[in-house]
Amino acid sequence: MKIFGGVLAVLLLLAAPASAGVIATKETLGRDISVCFVGDAVTKRADRVKQVLEWIKDFEVAANIRFRPLGACPPPKTLPNGDEVYEGDVRIVIPNTSVDATVAVPGKQCPRTDNKGWGSWGTFPDAAKARRHCLFTVKLGDDPWRGEPYRNHTLHEVGHALGLAHEHQRYDFDPTVCDGIVKYFGSERTAGLATLYDPESVMHYTTGPHCKVIGNYARNGLSEKDKLTLHMMYPEDVRVAEFVGNTVVLDSENLWLMFGWKRRGAIVPNVASGFQWKIDGKPVGEKDNLDVKVAPGVHTLEYSYKDYINRAYAYKGTVRVLTKDDFTRTIAAPLAARAVLQ
Amino acid sequence: MLSRSGSYAFAVVMAAAFSSPASAAPANTGCTPEEVAVFNNRVYVRCSAAVGGVSFFAVPTTDAPHAARMLSLLSTAHVAGRTLTLTYEADAAAGGGASFSCAPADCRLLLGARFGK
Numbered sequence: 001m002k003i004f005g006g007v008l009a010v011l012l013l014l015a016a017p018a019s020a021g022v023i024a025t026k027e028t029l030g031r032d033i034s035v036c037f038v039g040d041a042v043t044k045r046a047d048r049v050k051q052v053l054e055w056i057k058d059f060e061v062a063a064n065i066r067f068r069p070l071g072a073c074p075p076p077k078t079l080p081n082g083d084e085v086y087e088g089d090v091r092i093v094i095p096n097t098s099v100d101a102t103v104a105v106p107g108k109q110c111p112r113t114d115n116k117g118w119g120s121w122g123t124f125p126d127a128a129k130a131r132r133h134c135l136f137t138v139k140l141g142d143d144p145w146r147g148e149p150y151r152n153h154t155l156h157e158v159g160h161a162l163g164l165a166h167e168h169q170r171y172d173f174d175p176t177v178c179d180g181i182v183k184y185f186g187s188e189r190t191a192g193l194a195t196l197y198d199p200e201s202v203m204h205y206t207t208g209p210h211c212k213v214i215g216n217y218a219r220n221g222l223s224e225k226d227k228l229t230l231h232m233m234y235p236e237d238v239r240v241a242e243f244v245g246n247t248v249v250l251d252s253e254n255l256w257l258m259f260g261w262k263r264r265g266a267i268v269p270n271v272a273s274g275f276q277w278k279i280d281g282k283p284v285g286e287k288d289n290l291d292v293k294v295a296p297g298v299h300t301l302e303y304s305y306k307d308y309i310n311r312a313y314a315y316k317g318t319v320r321v322l323t324k325d326d327f328t329r330t331i332a333a334p335l336a337a338r339a340v341l342q
Numbered sequence: 343m344l345s346r347s348g349s350y351a352f353a354v355v356m357a358a359a360f361s362s363p364a365s366a367a368p369a370n371t372g373c374t375p376e377e378v379a380v381f382n383n384r385v386y387v388r389c390s391a392a393v394g395g396v397s398f399f400a401v402p403t404t405d406a407p408h409a410a411r412m413l414s415l416l417s418t419a420h421v422a423g424r425t426l427t428l429t430y431e432a433d434a435a436a437g438g439g440a441s442f443s444c445a446p447a448d449c450r451l452l453l454g455a456r457f458g459k
Contacts, residue, residue, distance in 0.1 A: 061369050061394050061432040224370075231393065240391035244372060248423030260372060260391075315390060317374075320423065335418055 021201055021229025023192035024165035025126040026309045028233055029089050032066050033162075036073035036088035038136045039099035043072075048094055048149070052140065055154045059162065062227035063234035076107065076135075084108045085132050090161045093136040101139050110134035120153065122160025137161055143217065152202040156216035159203055159226070163233055165192060167204035168213075172197050178211035185211075194232055194308075195265045198225040228264045232271055232307060241303040241315035243290075248320045250327055251296045255279075255319055257303075259288035271308050278302040279319070294321045368453055369432040373399070375420040378413070384442040385409045386449070387416045387426070398449035399428050402442035412455060419457045429454035 035056070037049050059065045073091050076084035084107055093101040095118065105112035110133045115121075123130045123137040131137055138161050143153045167173075170193055173186035177199050184205065198204065199213040200223035206215030214220060222230070242260030249255050259275070262268050268288050277285035277292075279299050284292050288305075299321065304314040322330065373389035386400035403409045419426050430450040431437035437444065437451030444451060 057433075061367070064392075064395060066395075236392040236395065238392065242372070242391050243374070244425040246423050246425075247374075248421070264372070315374075317376075317390070331422055335421070338414065 021195045021198060021203060021223075021226045022165035022167055022170055022189065023194050023229065023233060023308070024124045024160070024163050025192075027124075027126040028163055029125050029161070031064050031234065031237070032068055033089045034068045034070050034087070035090045035092065036070035037097075038073045038091055038093045039097040041072070041092075041094050041097040041099075044097050045094060048142070051149070052092065052094070052154050052158075055151050056158050058155060058221050059158070059230060062222055063230035064236045065162070065230070065234050073135075082108060083133060086135060089131075090138055090158065091134075091136045092138045092140055092158075094140050095142050099135065101136070105130075106135040107133045115139070120157050122157040124160060124165075125163045148219075150217050151219045151221060152206075152214070152216045155202040155222060155226075162230065164203050164226070164229065165189070167198055167201040168215075170197060174199065177213055178207070180210060182207050182211060192270070193267055194229045194271050195225040195267060198223055198265075200224075201226050225265050228261065228266060232261060232266065235307070235311060235313075239311060239313040241305055241313040243303060243315070245290075247301065247317065248322065248331065249294075251321050251323050254291050255294045255321065257290040259305075262288055272305045272313075274304070274306045276302070276304045294319065296321045296323055296326070367432040367436065368429050370427060370429050373426040373428050375416065375424075375426055378416045378420045380413060381443070384444060385413045385416070386444070387420070387428070387452070387455075389426075389428075392448070396430075396448055396450050398444065399430050399452040399455075400439070400442065400444040400449055401452045402438075402444075404442070412452065415455050415457075419455075424457040426455055426457050428452060 042049050053069055056067055060067065070088055073086065073088050076086045078084055086107065093099050102117055103115065105115045109129065111129050112134050118141045120141045120143065121139050138157050140154060140157050142149050144150065168185045169187040169189045171188055171190050174197055175186060178185065202216055202222055203226065204213050204215040206213055206217035243257045244260055244263045245257035259268060261271060275286055275288050276283065277290045279294055279301060281300065284290065299319050300316065301319045302316050304312065306312050371393045373387065374391065375387050376390045377388040379386055382403065384400045384402055386398050389397050401409050401412050430452050432450065434446035434450065439446060439449055439451055
């Protein structure tokens with residue numbers, strides 16, 4: 001209980017400054033993201049730096065993100081007007097280094113004069129002024145401070161820097177996950193809800209055992225919906241329209257295909273629109289799912305849509321609609337024969 | 343009994359997930375198979391959509407029985423137009439891909455594969 005009491009106290013300290021899988025902004029950091037550590041962290045806390053860099057590779061697995069470690073953050077460049085501009089897309093400060101992260105963030109024109117204590121936070125991609133003019137953009141404590149840091153806490157704060165907002169602040173937060181009301185849980189947030197509510201998200205605050213959430217104070221890594229949200233925010237270089245379902249069907253069946261993001265838990269109207277399904281060049285559907293009867297034969301399937309910031313996705317392939325006899329002859333029988341031989 | 347598409351509705355090959363010495367970071371992804379191929383050193387599936395820049399998932403042929411099982415499942419899914427769920431080694435360095443021409447830029451060691459109804 002003492003441990004959870006301490007955790008809760010730290011969480012409440014953390015809650016205020018970083019109002020942040022919910023998409024905070026339509027801006028992203030792009031695919032190639034440079035990461036550096038301010039002060040003498042790279043030499044003084046080399047193991048922690050290595051750990052953070054290792055853990056944020058989880059983002060690279062989930063989405064089209066490539067971190068480029070710079071080591072120590074380079075000094076700022078001074079503009080003709082005297083303002084300072086910092087390099088490094090994600091500039092991380094950690095405790096017990098040469099930088100005091102408990103005071104106003106250094107940097108001429110840096111707006112983070114409200115910074116204090118060791119509540120961690122991350123700067124959203126659209127906070128242009130902070131990203132340019134502040135010494136650091138991610139403040140990452142060693143939570144829980146005693147013992148091994150939480151992997152999910154690192155993912156949470158860097159998640160903010162990538163554009164993820166707090167999961168627990170969404171309006172449809174499920175109050176039944178906690179026995180009792182928890183401060184900062186549930187609010188008015190309706191924007192950017194990319195997936196169904198996810199109590200397993202690293203972007204969800206963890207609290208005591210009375211809440212059935214995993215959240216930022218855990219070590220299991222990104223949830224499946226975190227991964228989906230990142231996948232939608234940071235799409236692959238070649239944007240392929242995704243679906244699940246069978247593209248070889250009997251003529252007695254409908255061709256039924258489902259929008260892949262929806263299958264994974266996306267809230268479709270918030271993340272994609274403009275669905276177009278075509279068979280042999282003719283439009284057959286404008287919904288996220290396709291459910292149509294198609295004549296026997298081999299047909300061309302085209303599927304396209306746009307995401308929440310109008311990026312286009314497309315797929316082109318074939319569907320085969322077979323009579324029962326054709327299905328037995330071309331699919332079922334050969335597979336059965338092969339199974340016997342093996 | 344393989345009378346129709348739904349009759350072989352569930353198939354799984356997961357043995358490699360537990361036999362591979364380097365399965366440090368398994369991850370899952372959906373896959374619409376675009377291509378299934380066999381080379382002397384590997385069997386692979388290429389998915390229509392990449393994840394994290396990766397669209398090839400491969401197993402080495404050094405474990406021939408397992409590679410054969412994987413090929414059977416992958417080709418079945420491809421021929422039958424099924425969407426796969428793949429389990430793979432997320433850590434490019436841990437999968438030993440270089441030894442069987444599975445490049446870290448776009449290929450990962452395939453640990454398991456399944457598809458269902």
